[in-house]
Amino acid sequence: MLAVKHLSHRFRNGDEETPVLHDIDFVVDKGEMVALLGSSGSGKSTLLNLMAGLMKPTQGSILISGESIERMSENQLAEFRRTHIGFIFQSYELIPHLTVRENVELPLVFQGMKAKARKDKAVALLTKVGLGEKTEMFPSQLSGGQQQRVSIARSLVTEPAIVFADEPTGNLDTKTEKEIIDLLIELNESLQITFVIVTHELEVARRTRRVIQLRDGFLVEDELWAGEEQ
Ligand SMILES: Nc1ncnc2c1ncn2[C@@H]1O[C@H](COP(=O)(O)OP(=O)(O)OP(=O)(O)O)[C@@H](O)[C@H]1O
Numbered sequence: 001m002l003a004v005k006h007l008s009h010r011f012r013n014g015d016e017e018t019p020v021l022h023d024i025d026f027v028v029d030k031g032e033m034v035a036l037l038g039s040s041g042s043g044k045s046t047l048l049n050l051m052a053g054l055m056k057p058t059q060g061s062i063l064i065s066g067e068s069i070e071r072m073s074e075n076q077l078a079e080f081r082r083t084h085i086g087f088i089f090q091s092y093e094l095i096p097h098l099t100v101r102e103n104v105e106l107p108l109v110f111q112g113m114k115a116k117a118r119k120d121k122a123v124a125l126l127t128k129v130g131l132g133e134k135t136e137m138f139p140s141q142l143s144g145g146q147q148q149r150v151s152i153a154r155s156l157v158t159e160p161a162i163v164f165a166d167e168p169t170g171n172l173d174t175k176t177e178k179e180i181i182d183l184l185i186e187l188n189e190s191l192q193i194t195f196v197i198v199t200h201e202l203e204v205a206r207r208t209r210r211v212i213q214l215r216d217g218f219l220v221e222d223e224l225w226a227g228e229e230q
Contacts, residue, residue: 001194002028002051002162007060009046020046021217024060028162031192033185035205038214044198045166047214051196052085052164053077065161082110086155086163090170092147094139094154100126101135104154111158125153129183145176152183156193165197169204181207 009021021043028034038044049055051062053069061068064084072080094103104122113121126135129149131142139147148168155163165184169177181204187193197208205211206225213221 001030001032001065002196003061003063004047004051005061005063007047007050007057007062009043009050009055010058019217021050021057024214024219026212026219026222028194028196030161030194031188032210033188033195033208034197034210034212035208036196036198036212036214037200037202037205039200041216042214043217044200044214048164048166048196048198052087053081082107083158084161086158086160088148088151088155088163088165088168090167092139092144092151092171094147094150096139099136099138100131100142100150103139103150104157107154107158121157122153125157126150128187129153143176144172145179148172148176148180149183152180152187156187156191162194162196165195167199168197169199169201177204 004024004026007021007024011018011020024047036044036047050057053072056070061070063069067080069077069080095106098106101119101122104126105118108118108121123132123135126132129152131146131149131153134142134146139150142150168184169180172180184195184197185207188195197204199205209225211221211223211225212219
């Protein structure tokens with residue numbers, strides 16, 4: 001599903017080079033839910049940007065569904081991202097003047113799906129994430145946790161091969177954080193969605209079955225837990 005192979009990255013500013021990732025190697029299979037854990041500056045965002053095809057690595061490769069994304073052109077990448085990758089952001093990134101349903105439909109508009117099919121799909125997913133009663137509201141009328149549920153529904157609407165969640169509970173209180181992670185676990189189990197969750201919080205990482213830990217740009221731990229901790 002996702003293979004990161006001997007991945008290294010250095011930032012170059014003029015003559016100065018900053019090595020940020022060192023020979024990162026791991027594979028995520030379909031249906032896995034993995035936390036990518038690391039403190040600030042450990043290289044999580046850089047790795048996420050590389051896996052999402054937003055930057056090209058200095059060395060190594062990234063395969064998603066068997067395709068090496070670092071070899072793609074910008075146009076190919078944009079299309080690949082739209083069809084194969086879902087994103088969940090810390091700050092939700094919803095469009096304020098669109099309703100909740102329209103926000104979820106948007107990726108399907110870009111795919112050219114007809115209005116009725118789009119609407120049915122968005123409503124079904126919103127119902128699945130517990131927002132069946134809120135489809136015609138605007139994001140500002142929802143709580144933070146509810147807005148993150150909208151963004152989760154939107155990330156799934158194109159049936160992506162993999163979903164990257166970047167600090168998905170970073171703006172939420174502890175109770176809501178637990179509810180959102182519960183939802184991600186439920187979606188992972190019921191729909192076999194593959195999730196990679198980037199977090200600096202051990203409490204979030206411990207809820208997933210597998211934790212990959214970065215420290216100073218090195219992969220220092222790739223660990224399977226015996227079971228989910230509640
Ligand atoms: N464009 C850049 N040029 C030079 N160095 C960079 C650049 N972007 C990031 N870095 C450096 O790379 C290292 C890793 O940064 P990165 O943002 O990937 O870490 P992170 O684990 O995501 O941290 P945070 O949790 O704070 O977002 C840091 O030392 C940072 O200063």
